[in-house]
Amino acid sequence: MPSFRDTLRRWFRRPVPPAAAQDVEALRLAFQARYHQFKLLLGANNKALEIMSEIQEALGGQAPFGMTFVRSRCTRLLATVFAIVRYLDELAPGAYSGLFDSFRQIEAEINRHVSASEPSWQGPLVLPLADVRPEHADLVGAKMANLADLAGRLGAPLPEGFVVTAAGFACFMAYSDLQTEINRRLQATDVRRLDHLYALSADLQQLIIRAEVPGELQAAVAAALDRLPAEGGRAPRLAVRSSALGEDAAGTSFAGQYRSQLNVAPEHLMQAYKEVVASKYGVAAMRYRLARGLRDEDVAMCVGCMPMIDAVAGGVIYTRNPLAPDRDEILIHSAWGLPKSVVDGGVTADLFVARRNPAPGLVAQQIGHKEIRFACHPDEGLSRLETDPADRGRPSLTLPQVNHLARLAAAAEADQGGPRDLEWALDHQGRIHLLQCRPLQLHPPAVDPSADLLPVTAPLLLRGGRTASPGAGAGPVFVLRRDADALAFPAGAVLVAAQALPRWASLLDRAAAVVTEQGSIAGHLASVAREFGVPALMGVEGAVAALTEAGTVTVDATATAVYGGRVASLLAAKPRAANPMAGSPVYETLRQASEYIVPLNLLDPDSPSFRPRNCRTLHDITRFCHEKAVHEMFSFGKHHHFPERSSKQLFTDIPMQWWVLDLDDGLARQSPGPYAQLEDVVSIPMLALWEGITAFPWEGPPPVDGRGLMSVMFQATANRALEPTVRSSMANRNYFMISRHYCSLQSRLGFHFCSVEALVGDRPGENYATFRFKGGAADADRRVQRVVFVGEILEDHGFSVSIREDALAARIEHEKPEEMRKALKILGYLIIHTRQLDMVMTCCDTVARYRHKIQDQIRQLVGEAPPPAA
Amino acid sequence: MEVAESTAGGKKNPLDDCKILVVDDEADFLDTLIKRLRRRRVDVRSAASAQEALAVLESDPVDVVVLDVRMPQMDGIRLLEIIKQRHAPIEVIMLTGHASLEAAVKGMDLGAFDYLMKPVDLDELIYKMQDAYRKRLLQKGRMRHIASSREGT
Known part of the structure; x- marks a missing residue:
């Protein structure tokens, strides 16, 4: 299968024969239908990534989840990924049919973990x-x-x-x-x-x-x-x-x-x-x-x-x-x-x-x-x-x-x-x-109660009762008198009640500590408190009256005492509760299913192994489909001799080649000629990117010390792909694929490659921008340092960033159009102004100077006030 | 509060001229959904069973069907199959109150446009309807063009 770059190369070398006039309307309609499929694929791709991150968050976090969560997320994800496969099949019928087989295999594995284990009970009634x-x-x-x-x-x-x-x-x-x-x-x-x-x-x-x-x-x-x-x-x-x-x-x-x-x-x-x-x-x-x-x-x-x-x-x-x-x-x-x-x-x-x-x-x-x-x-x-x-x-x-x-x-x-x-x-x-x-569950205290502790100087509010669950916890007092009070119980509060009723157990996963007037270590509430690691003191006479107006208190259940305020010395000794979900049946079900969902094995679209049959997870399938869908959209205008939908060179005074492919309604006027005018561009995300690209003139490559220069020379000698004089399909050409609300930019500037994809429309829930950035001319260390540098700037502006070696992937989503435009301006700016920064990445002073300059210009670009002076 | 989508200012509502059918045996859910959709100026009709839905489709062709996967007598998957046999161009959005991996993939395999789970967010449902209708319009446009090209030759 030809790689994306191969296709681009062929595309730009081959002359475009004129289209038969009678077919143009049919092609236009076909292109519109394809573009709609493409948009649906992008939407589904986004949805799939969102569900995958929910799953990862559930596995990594402390918040509990049930089988309803596991089933609903797996079901939605499978339906969404199936839709993606089908959209791609409609864009390129039969070209990637192996995806259906890969999907079936993955689906069967997920199903095996999520659905097939419902128990059946046999025997006498x-x-x-x-x-x-x-x-x-x-x-x-x-x-x-x-x-x-x-x-x-x-x-x-x-x-x-x-x-x-x-x-x-x-x-x-x-x-x-x-x-x-x-x-x-x-x-x-x-x-x-x-x-x-x-x-x-x-x-x-x-x-x-x-x-x-x-x-x-x-x-x-x-x-x-x-x-x-x-x-x-x-x-x-x-x-x-x-x-x-x-x-x-x-x-x-x-x-x-x-x-x-x-x-x-x-x-x-x-x-x-x-x-x-x-x-x-x-x-x-x-x-x-x-x-x-x-x-x-x-x-x-x-x-x-x-x-x-x-x-x-x-x-x-x-x-x-x-x-x-x-x-x-x-x-x-x-x-x-x-x-x-x-x-x-x-x-x-x-x-x-x-x-x-x-x-x-x-x-x-x-x-x-x-x-x-x-x-x-x-x-x-x-x-x-x-x-x-x-x-x-x-x-x-x-x-x-x-x-x-x-x-x-x-x-x-x-x-x-x-x-x-x-x-x-x-x-x-x-x-x-x-x-x-x-x-009987045993809960020996993690802290030796006989160890000498510093004397507590906070006011003693209460002493007495029995340790029902050891440890210390602090928070504002919340007195429970009626059932309805439970609804208002805030996370992190100290639960105070006259009776140690079993029904209060529903609040223990959000309580900092428990104090009751009645009850003992043998009650149900005490058992659950121990299990959840919530300090509990029971049988404390007069607790409700003494604590109702006490505000924030510290309960030292081990020493059977309650103090006013937060007593840090006691809280420091509190044993940390383990994640109660880990190892549980629900957790294990999701963990096992996630092995067929989350890992990404297909990393490099140019690798020969980037094939449908190598998709081993749903993430692989979405990655594969996205890459191929972009490729299919590019190739349509070319293969069908449809000049109106072939790319045009952007007429601009920026000394670089920019090419534009209008997917649907990204240009206000359609013309058959070889150029597109900037004033005809109505693509919201492209215009925002362009504003960032052109906001400040690039001052040229940074001055490089001897090490930086040697490194660049060595890399240029060793890697012919980086040699500017070598004819390359990608060198110095940048491609925009646009519609009114969508823009994809593939860019090769200097020695690094980057891509931006963004959707900015009236549905904030569907808006997103992704940014990928890789490569450079300097040695690996400096390239890594540059992506870290760029990643930090992006994180400051609300992007989520992941970095692997010298490759950076950043994403921002669900923002209103105005916020999305700001984010895209920042990306446009960074595409231009981080060029060749990898070469100065060993010199701290220079890095700091560039950081300051970049932050300052970004603030001007998005209209933010400078931070107050330290 | 529900606010009807404005079509003022000349902006066309993406669901203008789109006819929708919602099929669900759960009366409370169906009534509420129909009311909320009408408040958003969606042209919607309802059916409480698969049989009723098929009768509606015979007399009043629609563009998009939203149907519940689980219904007594004839379930949503079977209804989807019949709709796709008899009225292939209609886009079908599956809705379910009970996540089922098999039903989801089977529904998509049979040509459902999408698969949503209850409780469904009204905006999300409307967006799905818009996307499905847009697909249907584009198909209609191409079919018309092919037909008129043939007539012209």
């Missing part, structure tokens, strides 16, 4: 807990699988009941196309905006709660319900708990993101089931999945249904201290009534610290002030009751009960091979029941 084995984790969720397995082996009463499995969930979601509708709504919402997320969450949950449960699933649940033993002459009330797949994936706790329905009457079980399923789309759960890169489609909501235990006391055991895992400590959190008040952070629970060795037993205790408790309502649901004043400060467990729980905890950890988080309940008969069992 309902499974009795007694039949659940550890290998059923993918069918019933890890939580239920662990629970059934563990209770049996530790001698705790084996929970009765059953699980509506992942297959049951799939059956429900497939019925009446519920999942399709959910996916559609997910795609239509920017889930990174909290207000949109709240609305979407409410919508999706309503959609699920109102959806019909398929008959086969209802029948399976009814049959399982019938097998449960009656209690006191009536069917048992049920605890309906989430046990989602992916809930306990490595490194994620998912603590409390889903709903449980407690003390549910059997006749309302299906409704409760739907509510637990709907909680998959709770705000906190969706935000959590987004932040951790978990795929929505991987989360099947299995639901455990077990007879309700009306507890005297209940709580949570951590088989290790998550903040100090090396210590021999088992932490038992306990409160009166159901364990809900502990896990929801509604009370400051009793904390019993037990040891493992030599035998499990109590070593220390902090008794909380337990004002409230939850109990089963006689009919259905829970009652929130005031605790009898005499009981509030009384331990909720006896010593033998503590020791029993400690033994259970030590055995659970040994059995499961790692630290565990156990939810338990003590019934009226004094039996202990395990309700949940999941891996």
Whole structure:
């Protein structure tokens, strides 16, 4: 295939025979159609580059993204790149047909990563807990699988009941196309905006709660319900708990993101089931999945249904201290009534610290002030009751009960091979029941708390509470009182609330620190705070009143203190949170797909390997198509003997040859002669470039020192292409390809080659200018220094710049026409005035002088005021 | 606030004389889109199903069709195929509420002008319509010229 330069060479050597007059109208129409295709190709090319940079930004940045982002970007990109291939095929039918094959191969690879991995769940719709084995984790969720397995082996009463499995969930979601509708709504919402997320969450949950449960699933649940033993002459009330797949994936706790329905009457079980399923789309759960890169489609909501235990006391055991895992400590959190008040952070629970060795037993205790408790309502649901004043400060467990729980905890950890988080309940008969069992995430502080720190001189606002998540954070105080307050929560604020409610977890990825009056290390909010590395202090009495008007504060959660203002010495010690997306399923999907999208392998259009079959990524295809489209537009007028659309020499007094090819409406008048007049040019981008080119006369080559001159002489001898006396198709000729809103300039000035392409129209979203610059006569070092020099100037004026060896590529886009014109004037100016600057690039003083002069002239050119004197 | 595009000052609206058909089974989306397009002085008609769309096309030829990929009974891809068989010069813009790599490429392969995803920016949709219509006009112009050249010979 001839290279672009070869084509130009042939074009300018061959004389143009006169066109047959009767064909001119047909050619004009054909040319217009081609130019429209070309414009569409440029637009699609721009769109493709934009999507690619979004993908790169997502992979390199800290902002979370979900599978909707991955799928929508890959889909848009594939459709756009396919359109580019088709536009090129219409410009040159069949000439690059190999591109379609390359595209298909790349598409298949991207598809393999993005589409083909949706899970399918097979098995019974309902499974009795007694039949659940550890290998059923993918069918019933890890939580239920662990629970059934563990209770049996530790001698705790084996929970009765059953699980509506992942297959049951799939059956429900497939019925009446519920999942399709959910996916559609997910795609239509920017889930990174909290207000949109709240609305979407409410919508999706309503959609699920109102959806019909398929008959086969209802029948399976009814049959399982019938097998449960009656209690006191009536069917048992049920605890309906989430046990989602992916809930306990490595490194994620998912603590409390889903709903449980407690003390549910059997006749309302299906409704409760739907509510637990709907909680998959709770705000906190969706935000959590987004932040951790978990795929929505991987989360099947299995639901455990077990007879309700009306507890005297209940709580949570951590088989290790998550903040100090090396210590021999088992932490038992306990409160009166159901364990809900502990896990929801509604009370400051009793904390019993037990040891493992030599035998499990109590070593220390902090008794909380337990004002409230939850109990089963006689009919259905829970009652929130005031605790009898005499009981509030009384331990909720006896010593033998503590020791029993400690033994259970030590055995659970040994059995499961790692630290565990156990939810338990003590019934009226004094039996202990395990309700949940999941891996415990450990978060040892990165900073040694015993290390000597400088005394803090900032005013101490509060002291007390318990470290729920270590570290220090600072920001303005934001007090949360109602749900609606969450919408206004600013990024970087300190979250202050009376209760440590699980729903505040949706704000943790933007909170600097957390302070609550109630709650403990064992609550859901505390778990998520540790996971996200957000310092959290809980159980701080009077925090809301003391901090409401405090402005900016520093929370030292490790030392349980809150100071006024920002205390830099504490913040410096804050461990840096890792990117929670890295390595996640969503991140990996995009990373793998991006290998067929982003890398650019086809760099040199003149290389023999610049061919369709060597396109290995979508970026290669766009690069190839763009290059060839420009080439095809150039060659049309020539090949079709269409002098009106052949290039004309620009009539100008600038001592260089400038040629113009009018693509559509770039010249006000069409004439068949060999010259174009500058006053006929109406191309907005070309005129702006021209203004920059001609604004200041070029003072000629800079004075060169001996080294510079030797270098140029050596290069000129070694590289015949740089020898001005050698006949070259490109030497000293510069080509504009124009329409009213478009301009492409290929320019060879001196020993460097540069190109500008720009679109400046009424659609700011489509406007862009690109600038490529390469070469020079000096040695490689100086050429590199020159592109760095030019790159810095362009960056100062809003261009994004990339440099590889002595090649520079710069781009500016989406600006209004006036800004685009300024940018093009700057490019025009630089094309002329950086000529031969490579030769002075070793002399700092000269470089500084040129920089100053160039900056000064650019400011005059674009009408900017000089910077204030230092 | 929506502001109707001005055609004052002699500047021609690129969608003048262009007839558009929007096909979508989602009534709320369709109604809103039609209202917003009319406010921008776009000559637009609507169909809530593929069958209705085909009936409209038989009685009232249009220049550009915007259609949803996912519709019950006959989906947008099949409708695109039929439009391209029966009314080849009509340009079709695919619209979808659910990103699907296969549908996107298949639609483009079958000759769709472009593929957009909901929520769609109204300006972006109008630009696409303008580009598609321009392509159609250029084709029409060439066809007319070829026909008149033949008559002249």
